Amino acid sequence: MRAPATVPDPSLPARVTVYEVGPRDGLQNEQALVPTAVKAELCRRLLDAGLPVVEATSFVHPRWVPxxxxxxxxxxxxxxxxxxxxxxxxxxxxxERGLDRALELGCRHVAIFGSATETFAQRNLNRSLDEQFAMFEPTVRRARDAGLDVRAYVSMCFGDPWEGEVPIDQVVDVGRRLFDLGASQLSLGDTIGVGTAGHVTALLGAFTAAGLGVDHLAMHFHDTYGQALANTYAALRAGVTTYDASAGGLGGCPYAHSATGNLATEDLVWMLHGLGIETGVDLDAVVATSTWLAGELGRPSPSAVVRALGGTVEGGTAESPA
Incomplete structure (x- = not known):
């Protein structure tokens, strides 16, 4: 089968936005430098495949992310x-230095990357949990004054490798404060992939109770423990309509042993299309892109759908079943 059987569930959203993070979040952990031309082709291929949003890169200091x-x-x-x-x-x-570079190049959409925990804020931002908001405030304010859209990532929403389980009310407080700075959307990250469906439901319920509805929320799942699609389904049932994903499952978490990376775009799209949810994404084209990229990186894709379809899509013909 080249596509799943479609069995719609009228209780779920009719359409979902797949927010592609492979070129930035996926590639940033690659040890060998990927040529700029390959990154550009990746972005072009993903756009041509119908991904409505493709996050291209980051203006982080080269010392931190070469x-x-x-x-x-x-x-x-x-x-x-x-x-x-x-x-x-x-x-x-x-x-603000990163924002300056983005403004110089005419970018219209930017994102900041906050932390739901004290330890990760210290290690990743060199700021305390509270100090991060003072750091982000002028960046968000200047971006909004310039007419840019601002997204806020919240990392470690379900667990932290140093602190363990993260209290739900702490995540909601951090998210609310980032949103109040001027972000239009919060992306809630299961950075080490330890979340489960019930935890997702509870967290989204807490955000709703705090006055921040699911229309302002996106989910960013990692598949370290094989829970990403189950967690996505729980979020769908809560009404969330934006999901971050990475072509081919590219990327991983340096803070979790045996991390298998971001939720694969292909795996997400297969499930959504099976549920009758519109995405506008050409699944075969994304699989072909991930198959090509795996060749560029010199290793197979961790995506289950790419492994299942990759040999039949790139060449444009289906193989006979064994």
Whole structure:
């Protein structure tokens, strides 16, 4: 089968936005530097496959993430290739210096990356849990004043490798404060992949009770313990309509042993299409892209759907079953 049987569930959202993070979140942990031209082709292929949002890169200091040191070159290359469409691709900006670079290149969508826990804030941002908001405030304010859309990632929402389980009310408080700075959407991250369906339901219920509805929330699941699709289904039942995913399951978490990476775009789309949920995404085209990228990176994709379909899509013909 090249596509799942469609069995709609009228209680679920009719349409979902797949927020593709592979070019940024997926590639940032690659040890070998990926050529800028390959990154540009990845972005183009994903856009051509119908992904409505493709996060391109991050303006983090090259010392911290050498893989993304070519952020300006990548966006310049994409602008030459796809014109004004390149300015619509979101980019991560860790601080005002990053925002300056994004503004210089005409970017229209930026994101900040906060933490729900004290330890990760210290290790990742060199700030305390409370100090991170003072750091983000001028970045968000200037971005909004310039007419940019701002997304806020909240990491470690379900568990922290140093602190263990993270209290739900703490996650809600951090998310609420980031939203109140001026973010239009919060992406709630299961950074080490330890969340379960019941935990997802409880967290989303707590956000709703705090006055922040699911229309302002996105989910960012990792599949470290094989729970990403189950967690997605729980979030669908709660009404969430935006899900982060990475083509081919690219990426991983350096804080979790045996982390298998982000939720694979193909696995997510297969499930959504089986539920009769519209995405606008061409599944075969994404599988072909991940198959191509696996060749560029020199290793197979961890995505179950790519493994199942990859050998039949790239060449455009289906193989006979054994």
């Amino acid at each position: 893989q993304l040191a070519d952020a300006a070159d990548l966006l310049t290359m994409l602008t030459d290739q796809i014109g004004d469409r390149a300015r619509e691709l979101p980019v991560l900006v860790p601080n």
